[in-house]
Amino acid sequence: MYIIPNPKKYMLFDEWFDFSDKLIITLPVGTVPAEYIPVYTELISNYTAGMTKAEFVLSDKLCGAAVISKEPFCDTLCEKTDDEYELHVKPDGAKLVFSGETGFIHALTSFIQLIRIDEGYCYARATDVWDSPKINFRAAHLCVFRETTLGFLKKSIAMCGMAKYSHIVLEFWGMYRYKCCPGLSWRDAYTDAQIKPLVLFANALGIEVIPMLNHMGHASQGRVAIGKHSALDTDLSLAPLFEDDGWSWCTSNPKTQNLLAQCRRELCELCGEGKYFHIGFDEAYTFATCRRCMKYDRLTLMKEQIINTNNDIRSLGRRTIMWADMMHDKSTYDMKVYTCLTGSGEYVIKKDLPRDIIMAEWQYDCTEIFKTALSLNEDGFDTVTCPWEKYGNIDAATETVAQNGLFGVIETTWHTLGRNIDRLSYAGEKMWSIEGTGGHAVHHLISAFHMRRCVPSNGNYAEAGINEHELPSLY
Numbered sequence: 001m002y003i004i005p006n007p008k009k010y011m012l013f014d015e016w017f018d019f020s021d022k023l024i025i026t027l028p029v030g031t032v033p034a035e036y037i038p039v040y041t042e043l044i045s046n047y048t049a050g051m052t053k054a055e056f057v058l059s060d061k062l063c064g065a066a067v068i069s070k071e072p073f074c075d076t077l078c079e080k081t082d083d084e085y086e087l088h089v090k091p092d093g094a095k096l097v098f099s100g101e102t103g104f105i106h107a108l109t110s111f112i113q114l115i116r117i118d119e120g121y122c123y124a125r126a127t128d129v130w131d132s133p134k135i136n137f138r139a140a141h142l143c144v145f146r147e148t149t150l151g152f153l154k155k156s157i158a159m160c161g162m163a164k165y166s167h168i169v170l171e172f173w174g175m176y177r178y179k180c181c182p183g184l185s186w187r188d189a190y191t192d193a194q195i196k197p198l199v200l201f202a203n204a205l206g207i208e209v210i211p212m213l214n215h216m217g218h219a220s221q222g223r224v225a226i227g228k229h230s231a232l233d234t235d236l237s238l239a240p241l242f243e244d245d246g247w248s249w250c251t252s253n254p255k256t257q258n259l260l261a262q263c264r265r266e267l268c269e270l271c272g273e274g275k276y277f278h279i280g281f282d283e284a285y286t287f288a289t290c291r292r293c294m295k296y297d298r299l300t301l302m303k304e305q306i307i308n309t310n311n312d313i314r315s316l317g318r319r320t321i322m323w324a325d326m327m328h329d330k331s332t333y334d335m336k337v338y339t340c341l342t343g344s345g346e347y348v349i350k351k352d353l354p355r356d357i358i359m360a361e362w363q364y365d366c367t368e369i370f371k372t373a374l375s376l377n378e379d380g381f382d383t384v385t386c387p388w389e390k391y392g393n394i395d396a397a398t399e400t401v402a403q404n405g406l407f408g409v410i411e412t413t414w415h416t417l418g419r420n421i422d423r424l425s426y427a428g429e430k431m432w433s434i435e436g437t438g439g440h441a442v443h444h445l446i447s448a449f450h451m452r453r454c455v456p457s458n459g460n461y462a463e464a465g466i467n468e469h470e471l472p473s474l475y
């Protein structure tokens with residue numbers, strides 16, 4: 001089938017929609033912003049090996065429906081649906097049925113995924129698809145490391161788009177150059193001019209980009225074991241912004257708060273319109289230890305950091321998302337199952353936190369319904385489950401949300417996406433369909449099929465596939 005997620009209902013026919021140099025997509029006026037159209041024409045060109053030029057025609061005779069055909073479509077066509085999309089491919093063209101922008105995008109990307117190349121022409125198998133997601137908030141957490149090329153980031157976004165995610169959480173590991181403080185990032189960090197086209201690409205694929213900046217631990221914008229610090233290794237005079245060991249921000253320094261507020265605004269502007277901001281807040285192993293912070297109660301400092309930051313994020317018209325690993329009493333869980341809980345007693349501040357905060361509950365070894373997530377939900381927080389690499393863990397996270405009506409899922413990828421691109425399509429599928437397409441190999445093959453078309457390598461070995469190298473590398 002090669003549509004991801006595998007639709008929960010479809011029919012295949014032994015007929016084919018053949019086309020070659022031209023496709024005309026007729027759609028209602030105002031369905032998507034005009035700036036999205038070049039993304040779709042490029043995708044169709046890529047999926048047809050450059051054979052087919054797509055032309056998008058706006059029509060006021062269509063509502064809630066679009067038509068893909070070889071000749072101009074001039075009839076009137078109106079359909080009503082809820083959130084689901086329908087795609088009906090017949091020998092004379094395809095009909096797309098939807099209720100708004102996102103439904104149109106899902107139907108269009110499903111059609112694009114059906115395109116096959118033959119000698120001198122292309123075709124799509126006659127197919128009827130009816131589909132709708134079982135989870136509304138379907139996010140992937142994408143990390144931009146020094147080793148993450150823009151091409152790989154675009155491929156990752158493309159896979160999220162093809163798998164019909166609703167959101168991407170974008171975390172820069174010292175790799176976004178803040179205008180308010182360039183010294184926070186590595187010298188070769190990406191500029192907004194480099195990142196904004198990727199945000200548009202994501203938006204055109206139906207995805208809202210959620211900005212993320214760690215507001216307590218991980219202030220080094222690095223991993224604890226590697227010892228790099230994007231700010232202090234770039235400009236050591238920035239040391240007063242951080243605790244002595246550099247791992248956490250010095251939250252009692254007003255200059256830190258002023259800087260974080262400026263960074264939040266820059267990231268919101270970079271990532272475009274949206275409803276959320278992710279403040280990190282995991283693994284704050286050490287905080288409130290410097291000469292300035294020692295004067296205060298450490299738990300009060302942490303609580304104020306969350307509440308004050310949340311107030312500012314509210315003023316920006318957004319909701320705070322935070323990692324929840326420090327918000328549990330570890331003694332109440334089996335630590336062999338719930339292996340990702342951290343902290344030393346910080347959970348006691350949870351009762352005082354505003355309930356408009358969304359708790360992101362990450363557990364990477366749990367293969368049962370997430371008891372931790374249910375607990376946060378009972379405490380009054382909208383809660384998202386966050387799995388990682390293990391398929392059984394992804395199954396448990398998505399089932400926890402689907403069965404209990406929780407807020408959504410964030411599939412995390414961290415430093416392993418370079419070997420685990422299949423997890424994006426697998427997790428995306430679990431958020432949509434009842435029946436899965438297959439295991440690791442099948443999802444790797446589907447991913448390669450789409451990456452090859454979405455971001456062509458043009459014979460450049462390093463830019464092809466999922467990884468720069470065929471043999472294992474550190475990344």
Ligand SMILES: [Zn+2]
Pocket residue numbers: 242243249250251252253288289290291292293294
């Ligand atoms: Zn301090």
